[in-house]
Amino acid sequence: DIQLTQSPSFLSASVGDRVTITCRASQGVSSSLAWYQQKPGKAPKLLIYAAFTLHSGVPSRFSGSGSGTEFTLTISSLQPEDFATYYCQLLNNYSWTFGQGTKVEIK
Amino acid sequence: EVQLVESGGGLIQPGGSLRLSCAASGLSVSSNYMSWVRQAPGKGLEWVSVIDNGGNTNYADSVKGRFTISRDNSKNTLYLQLNSLRADDTAVYHCARGLRGYAPRGDYYYYFMDVWGKGTAVTVSS
Numbered sequence: 410d411i412q413l414t415q416s417p418s419f420l421s422a423s424v425g426d427r428v429t430i431t432c433r434a435s436q437g438v439s440s441s442l443a444w445y446q447q448k449p450g451k452a453p454k455l456l457i458y459a460a461f462t463l464h465s466g467v468p469s470r471f472s473g474s475g476s477g478t479e480f481t482l483t484i485s486s487l488q489p490e491d492f493a494t495y496y497c498q499l500l501n502n503y504s505w506t507f508g509q510g511t512k513v514e515i516k
Numbered sequence: 517e518v519q520l521v522e523s524g525g526g527l528i529q530p531g532g533s534l535r536l537s538c539a540a541s542g543l544s545v546s547s548n549y550m551s552w553v554r555q556a557p558g559k560g561l562e563w564v565s566v567i568d569n570g571g572n573t574n575y576a577d578s579v580k581g582r583f584t585i586s587r588d589n590s591k592n593t594l595y596l597q598l599n600s601l602r603a604d605d606t607a608v609y610h611c612a613r614g615l616r617g618y619a620p621r622g623d624y625y626y627y628f629m630d631v632w633g634k635g636t637a638v639t640v641s642s
Contacts, residue, residue: 410577440619441626445561452610452635453553453561458628459619496561500614500627503574505551510560 411435413499415508421516428484430511432497437477441500444473444482447510448493456495457482487513518542518631520611525636532601536636538594538611543631546589549614551629552596554607554638562607565596566614579605601640608635 412435422428432442440460445453455464457473460480470485484491492515497508520543524536538550552564565575565585573585584597594611612629619626 439624439626440622441624443628445629447561452632453629454632455628455630458630459617459626464628464630494560498561498563498629500629502625504576505563505566505614505627505629507553507561507563 410504411438411499411506413497413506413508415495415497415511417511418509419512419514421514422487423516424487424489426487428487428491428513430482430495430497430513432475432480432482432508434478434480434499438499439501440476440480442473442475442480443498443500444471445496445498446491446493447496453496489515518613520613520631520633522609522611522633522636525609525638527639527641528601529642530602530640532640534598534601534638536596536598536609536611536638538596538633540592540594540613543613544589545587545592545594549616549627550585550587550594551612551614552585552594552609553612553629553632554605554609555635556604556607559607564609567594598638601638603640606638606640608637610635 442460444457447453461473494512519541551566567585582600586595613631
C-alpha cells in the first residue's frame with residue numbers, strides 16, 4: 410500500500426507568513442491528490458484537487474503543486490481563519506489514503 | 517442545497533454491530549462515488565470505504581471483512597454496516613461525495629471529495 414507522509418506535522422506561524430506543507434508518497438503516484446482543511450469539531454473542507462486545481466470558492470492564497478512522489482500545499486499569506494489542520498489525500502482506483510495531517514497554529 | 521446528514525452512531529459494546537446512515541439531499545447517491553471517512557478522538561482522518569456509481573466497493577484494510585458499504589437509491593441514502601466492532605473503531609464517521617475527473621494531458625483519472633456530512637459518533641466500549 411502507498412503511504413503518505415506530511416511534513417511538518419506541526420508548524421507555528423504568524424499572520425502574513427508564507428506557509429508550505431509537503432506530502433510525500435512512498436512510491437510514484439498519479440496527480441490524483443487532494444488537500445483538505447479541517448477545523449476542530451468540523452467536517453473537512455476541500456481546498457485543492459488533482460494536485461493543483463483550486464476548488465470553487467477557495468481563496469487564491471491557497472495553491473498546490475507537485476507530481477510523482479512529492480506534492481506541496483502553499484498558503485501565500487496566512488490569514489487568521491487559516492489556522493487549522495491540513496490533510497493531503499491520494500485517491501486512486503484502490504484506496505483513498507490520507508496523510509497524517511499538519512496542524513498550523515498561531516505563533 | 518447539497519447536504520449529507522449522518523445518523524445511527526452511539527455507544528456499543530465490543531463485538532457488537534451498528535448501522536450508520538447518510539441521508540443525501542441535493543445530490544444522488546446512486547450517481548456519485550460515496551465514501552465513509554472516520555476520525556478517532558484526537559487523531560487524523562482515516563478513509564474507510566467507497567462505493568462507486570456502478571456499485572463497486574472498496575475498503576481500508578483495517579475494516580475489510582467487518583464493515584459493509586451499501587446504498588438505497590429509493591431513499592437516496594448511503595449506509596455503513598459495522599460488525600465485530602473493536603475499541604479502535606471508536607470515531608466520528610463522516611460520509612462524503614466523491615467526484616471523478618479525467619486529465620487528458622497525463623491520461624489519468626483523478627478523484628476528490630467535495631461534500632461532507634458533519635458526522636456521527638461511534639463509541640465502542642464495555
